[in-house]
Amino acid sequence: MFPPVRLDPAALMGEISAFQRKLSAGLANLAHQQEPEYANTPREAVYREDKLTVWHMKGQGKPTATTPTLIVYALVNTVWMTDLQADRSLVRNLLEQGEDIYLLDWGYPDAADRWLGLDDYINGYLDRCVDAVRKHAAVGAVNLLGICQGGTFSLCYAAIQPEKVKNLVTMVTPVDFQTPDNMLSHWSRELDVDLFVDTMGNIPAELLNWVYLTLKPVRLNQQKYVGLVDVLDNPKELTNFLRMERWIFDSPDQAGEAFREFIKDFYQQNKLIKGEVVIGGKPVDLGLITQPVLNIFAEQDHLVPPDASRALGRHVGTTDYTQLAFKGGHIGIYVSGRAQREVPPAIHQWLSTRN
Amino acid sequence: MADQASDLLKDYQAMAKQSWDSWTRYLQQQMGGTSPFAHAASMPHVGSGQDLLARSMDALKGYGEWLQGAANSGLGQGGGDWQQSLNQMFAGFGGQPFAHAFASIDSESARSFTQLWQSWMQATQAGAGGHAFDVEHMAAFGYTRERQLHQQAMAAAMRDYLEWAGKYQALIQRANTEGLERLKVKLADLGDSKQQVDSLKGLYDLWVDGAEEAYAQIALSDEFRHVYGSMTNAQSRLRLLQQEQLDALCRELGMPTRSEVTALGKRLQELRREVRATASTAGSDEVSALRAEVAALKRQLAAKPAAEKVVAKKPVAKQSPARSSKRSSEDEVVRRSSKPAAAVVARKSVVRGATRTRK
Numbered sequence: 286m287f288p289p290v291r292l293d294p295a296a297l298m299g300e301i302s303a304f305q306r307k308l309s310a311g312l313a314n315l316a317h318q319q320e321p322e323y324a325n326t327p328r329e330a331v332y333r334e335d336k337l338t339v340w341h342m343k344g345q346g347k348p349t350a351t352t353p354t355l356i357v358y359a360l361v362n363t364v365w366m367t368d369l370q371a372d373r374s375l376v377r378n379l380l381e382q383g384e385d386i387y388l389l390d391w392g393y394p395d396a397a398d399r400w401l402g403l404d405d406y407i408n409g410y411l412d413r414c415v416d417a418v419r420k421h422a423a424v425g426a427v428n429l430l431g432i433c434q435g436g437t438f439s440l441c442y443a444a445i446q447p448e449k450v451k452n453l454v455t456m457v458t459p460v461d462f463q464t465p466d467n468m469l470s471h472w473s474r475e476l477d478v479d480l481f482v483d484t485m486g487n488i489p490a491e492l493l494n495w496v497y498l499t500l501k502p503v504r505l506n507q508q509k510y511v512g513l514v515d516v517l518d519n520p521k522e523l524t525n526f527l528r529m530e531r532w533i534f535d536s537p538d539q540a541g542e543a544f545r546e547f548i549k550d551f552y553q554q555n556k557l558i559k560g561e562v563v564i565g566g567k568p569v570d571l572g573l574i575t576q577p578v579l580n581i582f583a584e585q586d587h588l589v590p591p592d593a594s595r596a597l598g599r600h601v602g603t604t605d606y607t608q609l610a611f612k613g614g615h616i617g618i619y620v621s622g623r624a625q626r627e628v629p630p631a632i633h634q635w636l637s638t639r640n
Numbered sequence: 641m642a643d644q645a646s647d648l649l650k651d652y653q654a655m656a657k658q659s660w661d662s663w664t665r666y667l668q669q670q671m672g673g674t675s676p677f678a679h680a681a682s683m684p685h686v687g688s689g690q691d692l693l694a695r696s697m698d699a700l701k702g703y704g705e706w707l708q709g710a711a712n713s714g715l716g717q718g719g720g721d722w723q724q725s726l727n728q729m730f731a732g733f734g735g736q737p738f739a740h741a742f743a744s745i746d747s748e749s750a751r752s753f754t755q756l757w758q759s760w761m762q763a764t765q766a767g768a769g770g771h772a773f774d775v776e777h778m779a780a781f782g783y784t785r786e787r788q789l790h791q792q793a794m795a796a797a798m799r800d801y802l803e804w805a806g807k808y809q810a811l812i813q814r815a816n817t818e819g820l821e822r823l824k825v826k827l828a829d830l831g832d833s834k835q836q837v838d839s840l841k842g843l844y845d846l847w848v849d850g851a852e853e854a855y856a857q858i859a860l861s862d863e864f865r866h867v868y869g870s871m872t873n874a875q876s877r878l879r880l881l882q883q884e885q886l887d888a889l890c891r892e893l894g895m896p897t898r899s900e901v902t903a904l905g906k907r908l909q910e911l912r913r914e915v916r917a918t919a920s921t922a923g924s925d926e927v928s929a930l931r932a933e934v935a936a937l938k939r940q941l942a943a944k945p946a947a948e949k950v951v952a953k954k955p956v957a958k959q960s961p962a963r964s965s966k967r968s969s970e971d972e973v974v975r976r977s978s979k980p981a982a983a984v985v986a987r988k989s990v991v992r993g994a995t996r997t998r999k
Contacts, residue, residue: 288716289835289837290726290836290837298711300839304707400906468860471864475870477876485879501852503851507699507702
């Protein structure tokens, strides 16, 4: 049999020495690093309530789109993934295409927000944010661009308040929460959520981050940092790496009640595709969503498997349904070079024919 | 060749040691204190910056050690059996290479629980005259009966948690072991296609692929789901008992307790919802009333020109058609009522609601 491993001792020594050298030299580069800034696209707060802010994002020129688009992010992590750095910003790319972009920044819940439920988030906060955008832009209905859990929220909202949503874009959005490859869902199935939330109150971000890391423990706990050694001597790449680390770990805690309801109704009972979700006494029927829908998902998504998103096409009521599969992962769909070239233009093209 | 490799290895090890030592010295200069790689488990909880950085660097240190181990194993450096060399190499890591990467799955909270358990056992197992006794299974009686029961419940909960945590760790270790088997398969496939791994990083990346595949298969199994859920539930039960104990202590000290704060938060949120609902109901009633009034006014305005025409053409009043009389009577209602009926009803209901709230 042909030997599959051939390690030349001299080359091997060179490899190990290089690793050690980079590590020793690179450590100095890690010292005195400033907190990496996000893209910080110019913005103006148009609405504030409790911890949340609605930002109106400012592009170089005036928007050409007649209907504004509100980006609704998940409650986990922060919306700044969409405006991470100047050359990797979904927001900037959409602004450049002429879209009129608003961001819903949920903020950081604390103990005062422990009892906020899905009704408060969807029929309360989200509805008032949509109203604020409608008022600010002087329009009757807005486009919603929902991301991950924010996409699920947007679907619920569009089903409850169809007259306020003109077009709906969902990105890496779970719809069928019990596909066989959904590890998060699998792990949550035997969790006593009531006991968990009663014990924890708000769910600490650190705990959730740990759960996410354990989805791919070796890649995310070690291999990633082995790769870091290769960019320690490259200031730009190092800053990019640290910026991403900032985004990953600078996460909000989760309001306990909303977490309880979301895990129970969506992950454990998969009620969304069964048409059994009721939020604040209002039933959520995906079949009632008749607005145009663009559903974008990532083919290598380990958090929201593609099939979890694909299910939307089978359950949504609209006759104007478009699906876009992106070659990448849950985060790559916003920050990879390919994403910059493919995703914003696709969204803009789709919206421009429907605004 | 083997001698040359051996000499190179000796040289390398000396250099590597110098490298790690200088790195350690550098960190000490930056932060002061002892080695950054002192084992974190000895720390009672996340504390110094040094400790935190050491944990962050653990992954890199683990990789560095693996590089040395792989170089020492002689794998791929001669004509020997590569599978045997691979086995030897992994045996050198106790069959658990990159234990850190998997060990980090065991969360900080689990670590602090274990320490809490140990200190609690030490505090409670010292009986009269220094004799240890079985706290968990003693009959509870006397003035401290309730506290004894609570401690027994905590002991049982801790035991339950440790049992599930052990089962969880066993699954994690199985994933690590199966990762090696998958690596062998991947290497054999490479050999079949006459390809070769020619760097340690290449070998490492291949192992990561195998380890993640093995882990994913186990993590998606029913057994893992059950163990994961049970471990989390056991930890929650234990935390809840800890909180109860803390609440009791706070009450004794006259401090606000967690449960009181939670109850206040809940009531406050319920009140906010009630206020919002009341305001939105009142608002919508008022809007409906105003819409009705506007509609009536529009009808009135629409009727006016027609009425004027009639007046202009026929100054002598004739009997109006039924439709006109209906409209004029509607107009009268609008004119007479300074407040629309619906709005009045709405305000009454608001007042009633407010009264109920005050009660």
